[in-house]
Amino acid sequence: MNEDEIKVFIEGVLRYFDRVTGEPALVETPFLKGEKPMALDYTGVIGISGRQRGAVFFTSDSALLTKVLESLGEVEVDSAALADLVGEVANTISGNARRYYGQDFRITVPTVFQGAEDAIELPGKPKELVIPVAWKRLRCYLIVSLESPQVLAG
Amino acid sequence: MAVAAGFRVGEMKVRHHPRVQGRSKYNLGNLWWRPFVEMMRLRPQTRLMIISALGDAETAIEAVERGANEYVTKPFTADELNQALGHLIEHGA
Numbered sequence: 001m002n003e004d005e006i007k008v009f010i011e012g013v014l015r016y017f018d019r020v021t022g023e024p025a026l027v028e029t030p031f032l033k034g035e036k037p038m039a040l041d042y043t044g045v046i047g048i049s050g051r052q053r054g055a056v057f058f059t060s061d062s063a064l065l066t067k068v069l070e071s072l073g074e075v076e077v078d079s080a081a082l083a084d085l086v087g088e089v090a091n092t093i094s095g096n097a098r099r100y101y102g103q104d105f106r107i108t109v110p111t112v113f114q115g116a117e118d119a120i121e122l123p124g125k126p127k128e129l130v131i132p133v134a135w136k137r138l139r140c141y142l143i144v145s146l147e148s149p150q151v152l153a154g
Numbered sequence: 155m156a157v158a159a160g161f162r163v164g165e166m167k168v169r170h171h172p173r174v175q176g177r178s179k180y181n182l183g184n185l186w187w188r189p190f191v192e193m194m195r196l197r198p199q200t201r202l203m204i205i206s207a208l209g210d211a212e213t214a215i216e217a218v219e220r221g222a223n224e225y226v227t228k229p230f231t232a233d234e235l236n237q238a239l240g241h242l243i244e245h246g247a
Contacts, residue, residue, distance in 0.1 A: 019229040092228045095207025103212045 033128035044090030047108035058090040060140035
């Protein structure tokens with residue numbers, strides 16, 4: 001991923017928190033994911049195909065998701081609502097990326113899982129860029145793993 | 155009737171609106187428009203607003219060409235949603 005592509009996802013996550021909650025988030029310096037698992041309580045995954053291939057993950061603690069839902073006026077916050085929200089964030093940020101990549105940046109419906117991330121492994125093990133996000137002193141991560149088909153073929 | 159289609163978080167804001175009488179939750183990828191084409195055929199007076207994460211202009215244009223009256227890209231503010239709902243209802247009256 002080049003600098004412009006990284007910026008697409010940073011702006012996407014900042015836009016999400018700003019517009020949905022009205023309270024800005026802070027993005028810290030992105031880094032390449034190592035062997036250490038990054039998954040927090042809930043993770044939403046969007047598969048990407050077409051012009052790019054890979055996946056976009058949004059992972060968060062329950063506390064952050066609960067506060068986002070509360071900011072939306074939700075009074076009954078249960079596990080299903082938290083799972084729905086984490087998938088929604090991943091979906092929104094991935095879908096917004098089509099402004100940059102165009103219509104051939106195809107996204108799947110969100111897959112949501114709790115806890116360990118071992119369940120999902122991308123073919124070819126592409127590099128995963130971790131974008132750390134802080135909102136209301138709570139932490140979440142956007143993890144982007146994209147490659148162009150030409151890179152995969154090579 | 156005004157119909158708003160979108161995901162749950164969009165619905166959270168839409169569902170309390172006093173003049174939206176129906177809503178649907180679909181994610182059909184590139185086939186998103188199919189149920190709506192049929193609905194518009196059966197009830198041509200229906201007003202349709204699509205709420206989507208897909209931020210490219212081509213998809214928004216396609217939505218309008220297939221019959222959507224409003225296309226709102228997530229994430230949106232409450233004001234933007236209210237404005238879109240206002241257009242939807244006003245032009246459907």
